Amino acid sequence: xxxxxxxxxxxxxxxxxxxxxxxxxxxxxxxxxxxxxxxxxxxxxxxxxxxxxxxxxxxxxxxxxxxxxxxxxxxxxxxxxxxxxxxxxxxxxxxxxxxxxxxxxxxxxxxxxxxxxxxxxxxxxxxxxxxxxxxxxxxxxxxxxxxxxxxxxxxxxxxxxxxxxxxxxxxxxxxxxxxxxxxxxxxxxxxxxxxxxxxxxxxxxxxxxxxxxxxxxxxxxxxxxxxxxxxxxxxxxxxx
Numbered sequence: 001x002x003x004x005x006x007x008x009x010x011x012x013x014x015x016x017x018x019x020x021x022x023x024x025x026x027x028x029x030x031x032x033x034x035x036x037x038x039x040x041x042x043x044x045x046x047x048x049x050x051x052x053x054x055x056x057x058x059x060x061x062x063x064x065x066x067x068x069x070x071x072x073x074x075x076x077x078x079x080x081x082x083x084x085x086x087x088x089x090x091x092x093x094x095x096x097x098x099x100x101x102x103x104x105x106x107x108x109x110x111x112x113x114x115x116x117x118x119x120x121x122x123x124x125x126x127x128x129x130x131x132x133x134x135x136x137x138x139x140x141x142x143x144x145x146x147x148x149x150x151x152x153x154x155x156x157x158x159x160x161x162x163x164x165x166x167x168x169x170x171x172x173x174x175x176x177x178x179x180x181x182x183x184x185x186x187x188x189x190x191x192x193x194x195x196x197x198x199x200x201x202x203x204x205x206x207x208x209x210x211x212x213x214x215x216x217x218x219x220x221x222x223x224x225x226x227x228x229x230x231x232x233x234x235x236x237x238x239x240x
Contacts, residue, residue: 005034006091007078009068011061012039015122018206018223019083025226026087033092038071040064040080048152056160058124059083065135066163069150072142081197082136084204086219089196097139097177104175105146106166107139109182116187121203121210131165133201137182139175146173185214 001007008027012020024037040061042049049064057063065080072078077098079091097107111133115126140147149168161167166174179188183195186202191214198215205216206223 001036001076002034003076005036006031006095007038007072007076008035008091009038009040009065009071009078009080011059011065011081011083012041013060013083015060016083016204016206019085019204022219022223022226023081023083023085023087026222027091029225030087030089031091035091040067049156051156054160056125056127058120058127063155063160063163065138066150066155066158067152068138068140069142069147070152070155072140074142074148076142078140078142080135080138080140082199082201084200085137086198086215086222087196088198088218093196094139094177094181097175098141101175103141103144105141105144105169105173107141107175107177108134108166109137109177109179110134110174111179111182111184113184113187115202117202120201121207126202129161129164133182133184133199134166135164136199136201137177137197139177144173146170191215 010020010023020039027035027037042060042064045064049067051063053060068078068080077095079094101107114128117126120126146169180192180194180196182197182199183191185198185200198218200210200213203210205211205213205219
């Protein structure tokens with residue numbers, strides 16, 4: 001793959017397929033560089049990922065997201081996003097963090113919060129744990145030696161705690177992203193005007209009960225653009 005190609009992995013869950021496609025479209029229509037979009041879809045990973053989904057996992061890609069360095073063959077950089085997001089800027093901006101904070105293994109928004117609700121979308125339990133949502137947006141330095149531990153076997157067997165808390169890394173190997181890259185709707189108040197990536201972590205506006213969430217109209221607008229198809233104008237004098 002050419003060095004200028006941006007590798008972008010987005011978690012895929014069939015219960016919210018519309019979210020994946022809308023997020024992907026928001027990336028495509030604004031990127032100044034070529035992008036390779038990869039769905040993190042466990043249905044496609046059966047040859048190397050056999051881990052059963054646990055009841056505490058709120059989405060289908062809760063664990064498989066940590067396969068990104070493996071899928072990238074431990075080369076170059078990549079980014080992972082949850083699907084319940086909408087990008088508002090050129091994704092190339094996100095990759096500049098690798099030069100601004102060189103030699104880190106990953107770059108995340110280091111959220112420090114406790115969820116306000118006990119239940120989120122589709123009546124899923126909202127668990128509270130340290131470093132929650134750090135793994136929902138990750139810029140990966142796939143070539144970093146510390147990420148070599150993330151083999152398919154390791155991701156199949158490691159505990160959720162080990163993975164979501166990035167315990168295979170030393171703290172100084174974890175770089176930091178501005179909170180604007182992972183703005184948690186429903187958890188944070190008073191969003192700045194220049195939020196770069198909206199994250200409906202409690203429930204996206206495509207779920208009926210969250211249709212009035214912050215930034216919901218932006219998601220619906222993005223969804224309409226994703227579904228757009230230009231049509232031939234019909235001659236009003238012709239039969240319809």
